[in-house]
Amino acid sequence: MFKSAIAIIEGVKAALQAIRANAMRSALTCLGIIIGVASVVTVVAVMQGFTKQINEQLSDLSPDVTSIKPYVALEDQMVGKQSKLSYDDFLYLKNKIKQIDVMTANMLSFNFANGAQYQNYIHSAQVIGTDSDYQKLYKTFPEKGRYLRESDDEKRRRVALVGETVIEKLHLPENPVGEYIKLAGKWFHIIGVGETQDSFLGFDQNNYIYIPISTMSTLDGGDRGIITIRYRLKVGADEEIVKRQITKILRQRHKISSGQPDDFQFETAKKAKERTKELTTSITGVTAGIVGISLIVGGIGVMNIMLVSVSERTRVIGTLKALGATPGFIMLQFLVEAVVLSLFGGMIGLAIGYGLSELISLMIPNLSDTHIPTWAVLLSFGFTSAIGIIFGLAPAIKAARLNPIDALRYE
């Protein structure tokens, strides 16, 4: 134990001396390891930031809410097939399905794509048609004024609930309730300001204008809006039965013959979470691949330079052996040197990775949470040490096996 410690100290000393003497060569040698560690650290740090945000966002999504979205497979889209959940589909389902506690819809319309106008200011906000049940479903409350009411929808009132960003961009007064903004050529009365939300993956979440879906549908003219239906079941209702019921109704209404696929799909928060998890796993997998390859390249670099170093120092090795260094000692010393060299690369890689992830978090606003978890640091160092040991083994054995007298005569 104590003896190995001395061998390790000697190895570290020799390694630091060799790195100092050939700084440039050492840095180039470590390039593979530097790239490997830098990329893993960057990706992990950024993924940490993303996952954290996605998870926060998804936990905001009520887990008991199911969405119905239009869906057409890509190959069907190419032959011109279109899918549309219509406003009427929504109204029909809302009345028909008894096990549903709340059902609401979001509608996006191209007619409203030009944005909003207030005085001389024009701003392209996301205009969404919904109804009063949106508030019930998400239990959200207005910052100011009131939310959309049932009567707004029934009477197709031209009223709007705006987000914080809209107020700012349109230069509306701090309390905009009572002001009028122009949407799709019509004046809308502002009735409230919605809850402010944190931005998500750098996307502003407060750039919205909610109007009654009935109003939007009328102004849309011809049912060209894109609708997403969301609902929550009554307590005790069977999820699968309701899904089957909805599927049957929608297939009938969309006149889909049996054998043809649905042109809509269900989505739950759970499913969305699974999907993000899949995404992170596959990104992590790809990174692991890159890292694996660059670490192997890096390892070969280390091996190469260690072999050169053993050759260069043949006489020194001979001298050390003549002075009493055992093969084991020489081997340990060169292994340590390989590990120090790899760790040197790992350290540079870590620094670069840290810098890169900081840079990325600067470029993507609100992704301030990029942090390098301790396990990633430990894993990088563990990996680079392992690389050093694995690829340092051959040179170390070569050094340990040198015959002292031949080594001393080496020129």
Add this chain to the structure above:
Amino acid sequence: MSKVIQLNEITKHYQMGDQTFKALDGINVDIDENEYVAIIGPSGSGKSTLMNIIGCLDTPTSGEYHLKDKLVEKMSETELAQQRNKSVGFIFQSFNLLPRASALENVMQPLVYRFIPQSERQKQALESLKRVGLEDKIHHLSNQLSGGQRQRVAIARALVTKPHILLGDEPTGNLDSKTTQDIMKLFDELHEEGHTIILVTHEQEIADHCHRVIRLVDGKVVADTRKKTEERLHV
């Protein structure tokens, strides 16, 4: 007196193409504890080859070598390394100092393999360097020392482990006569202290110091003379 070195029919052959060159050709020599031996002979006669074998750096082609009753041929690489560290101190013909290391570090190195703590290593190395009169050059790197100074570092390094057997391959080859005298005085002292000393040399002056002279020619011992006490030279 007990024998520390027993060489029995030692040969060393080098294969040069289809020719076999006999660098050592049947050496039979025993050396007792605390002997003071000079090995002389013309250049190429096999003196260094023999020294390397005695110093456990090289292995003979055939024959038996007992170092303190242990058969060297039977030793593993690790045991050989331990013998080199414990039993013998070797002063090389070409110094073999560690480059990029100071005189002090060079002298400390053998103690690393004795697993002696750093501070103790430093203390012992310093003593050894003092003995060869180099205490004012301890921080010089090997390439900042003169030939004679390097030679003295090599001697200090061989001495630092206080080995039973001190082997010197032309240990004063690079020294002026004044320094040679100093070094020989040192060898005399070490001999007085009980070390066994074997020196390869060209110089009659050094051979005169020794109590036994072995003469090699073409890998064979042609003369092996022990001087009587009154014939020994004292400085």
